[in-house]
Amino acid sequence: MTPVLNFIRDRNGFDLILIGFSVLYLLVFAGLPFVFNVVMSFQQVDLFNVARLDRDFVGFENYRRVFNDPDFWLIAGNTAIFVGLSSILQLTIGFALALFFSNSFPGANWLRGLFLAAWITPAYANGQIWKWMLAGDIGIFNYGLESIGLIDEPVYWLSNPDLSLYSVILVNVWLGIPFYLLLISVGLSAIPEDLYEAAELDGANAFQRFFGITLPLMRDTVLALVALGAILTLQQFDLIAALTSGGPVNSSNVAQYWSWQLSFKAYQISLGSVVSVLMLLIVSVVAAIYVMSTRSERLS
Secondary structure: OHHHHHHHHOHHHHHHHHHHHHHHHHHHHHHHHHHHHHHHHOEOOOOOOOOOOOOOEOOOHHHHHHHOOOOHHHHHHHHHHHHHHHHHHHHHHHHHHHHHHOOOOOOHHHHHHHHHHHHHOOHHHHHHHHHHHOOOOOOHHHHHHHHOOOOOOOOOOOOOOOOHHHHHHHHHHHHHHHHHHHHHHHHHHOOOHHHHHHHHHOOOOHHHHHHHHHHHHOHHHHHHHHHHHHHHHHOOOHHHHHHOOOOOOOOOOOHHHHHHHHHHOOOOHHHHHHHHHHHHHHHHHHHHHHHHHHHHHHHO
């Protein structure tokens, strides 16, 4: 036992053990399910053989069926709008709030903490609250808009096919802003104040200081944050389930919810696996952008 104990006590040996446990954890809880899901996308899977491995291989037939599905391009477009618009709005509003809270004024820390309260609340609970608020008949959202004269009659935000997706985006943006606010605030605090003071002495106004100092120095952080935020948005399932369940007529359906519908409502498990594999490919591309941006930030 002495060589083993010496190996554990050795710094390099202890590091290797920690790395080994981490790799083992990833293989068991991430690697094996991933491989199992990819294999299922090339097989004919139903409720009777889902727990077996000796299933019939059908090649790319499942992928052909998904691409030929009448709802595929609608849901793909919804997913692109959901992720793209959410990311743009969350970044813009989060950046603006981070700049606002970077100024010193009484109660700034308390207000910043209130923003974080929404982020730590479960997404499904937030979705249920917003569902009541956006209700067409008794919702406080319509009541407020009617009170200030912006609308004359109730708007059915969640049941109108033209509005349902954008209503979900509104809630998702509200839910994700604290995440952007927190990380951008950390990045802003790392910028030396001397740079702003020197620029101000040279006559640079607020916009020139922002575009000449803040934005260039925050470039890598913003790129990494957008990539990470897009990944989190692609994983957003609870809001869809709580608000619209993908309806009406798939007008607010997105890939992550469609994959669940195919697998656990229509029991077309193979097709659900195909959608999740396609999502994994997209996430891999976004993750690669995130890794490159963080590597660039470390090198700089």
